[in-house]
Amino acid sequence: xxxxxxxxxxxxxxxxxxxxxxxxxxxxxxxxxxxxxxxxxxxxxxxxxxxxxxxxxxxxxxxxxxxxxxxxxxxxxxxxxxxxxxxxxxxxxxxxxxxxxxxxxxxxxxxxxxxxxxxxxxxxxxxxxxxxxxxxxxxxxxxxxxxxxxxxxxxxxxxxxxxxxxxxxxxxxxxxxxxxxxxxxxxxxxxxxxxxxxxxxxxxxxxxxxxxxxxxxxxxxxxxxxxxxxxxxxxxxxxxxxxxxxxxxxxxxxxxxx
Numbered sequence: 001x002x003x004x005x006x007x008x009x010x011x012x013x014x015x016x017x018x019x020x021x022x023x024x025x026x027x028x029x030x031x032x033x034x035x036x037x038x039x040x041x042x043x044x045x046x047x048x049x050x051x052x053x054x055x056x057x058x059x060x061x062x063x064x065x066x067x068x069x070x071x072x073x074x075x076x077x078x079x080x081x082x083x084x085x086x087x088x089x090x091x092x093x094x095x096x097x098x099x100x101x102x103x104x105x106x107x108x109x110x111x112x113x114x115x116x117x118x119x120x121x122x123x124x125x126x127x128x129x130x131x132x133x134x135x136x137x138x139x140x141x142x143x144x145x146x147x148x149x150x151x152x153x154x155x156x157x158x159x160x161x162x163x164x165x166x167x168x169x170x171x172x173x174x175x176x177x178x179x180x181x182x183x184x185x186x187x188x189x190x191x192x193x194x195x196x197x198x199x200x201x202x203x204x205x206x207x208x209x210x211x212x213x214x215x216x217x218x219x220x221x222x223x224x225x226x227x228x229x230x231x232x233x234x235x236x237x238x239x240x241x242x243x244x245x246x247x248x249x250x251x252x253x254x255x256x257x258x
Contacts, residue, residue: 003061009115009130012083012105015056016128019049020103020121023088027122028097041091046070049087049103057083069210082108084213084235089118090187099123102188106213106235113235116214118188127192127218135221137196144224144244145197150254153200153247155179156193158186166205171229174254175203191215194242195222201251207240215242229255 026045033041050070057066058074065075068085075082083105088094090101099122106116115130127142129135135142147153155175157163163172176182179201185193188211190202195218204211212226212235219226220233225248228237243251 005115005130006133008107009128009133011060012107012115013117013126013128015053016103016105016117016119017126019052019087020119022052023049024121027094033095041095042070043091043095045094046088046091050085053085053087053105067210080110084108084210086210086213089211093187100185100187100189104188104210104213113213113216116217118192118214120189120192125192127195129218129221131217135195135218142196142222144194144222145200147200148246150178150247150250152180154181154183155201156183156185156190156199157203158190162205168205171255175251178254191242195219195224200244200247202242204240207238209235212240
């Protein structure tokens with residue numbers, strides 16, 4: 001019998017939790033990093049967490065495909081289900097002992113991300129959702145903010161310099177000027193804040209698919225938007241925007257034309 005989305009979400013959430021607890025064995029211990037060709041760090045904690053996730057998926061759902069940041073693609077092309085893994089989103093924070101990093105797992109079903117979880121081990125915060133099953137933050141319903149306009153909104157991003165590097169400084173400046181407050185909560189933690197109504201806009205001009213994996217269903221079910229800077233829900237644009245449906249038109253207008 002085909003597995004239900006509820007069963008998949010339960011397995012996904014448990015897997016994110018177990019992987020996250022595994023990372024804590026290395027957190028704030030002085031763990032060292034290797035550096036990839038793009039100068040992004042990777043640690044033995046990243047690898048161990050991804051290995052745990054892959055092993056659980058392979059044992060439970062051997063016909064499913066997997067895409068992970070550290071070990072690439074696995075499984076048959078054209079599989080109906082694909083797991084998208086970032087074992088530690090925010091490795092730079094992890095290395096500095098900052099507790100804002102997350103384990104991210106998204107599940108594509110027939111090409112659509114239908115379920116996902118973001119677990120923040122050092123904070124013990126779990127954000128999880130699946131189509132039609134709601135968005136849940138530590139067991140409570142998660143909803144985006146009801147703030148009606150950008151001049152009352154809190155905006156955040158991962159790295160302000162990334163807008164300069166990608167030629168999008170003007171868009172970032174327009175958004176900053178329009179907002180009430182500009183925070184600095186980076187990586188997945190900024191998306192957690194928006195999905196739970198504690199900030200209104202999270203913006204990144206550079207994102208890989210595994211950085212985005214769980215967020216489309218999380219924001220759909222929380223009443224918000226996650227996708228590219230043009231208003232299309234996707235995890236493949238190599239950029240990301242999360243906000244509320246109320247603020248989305250105002251934000252998109254400010255981001256237009258870079």
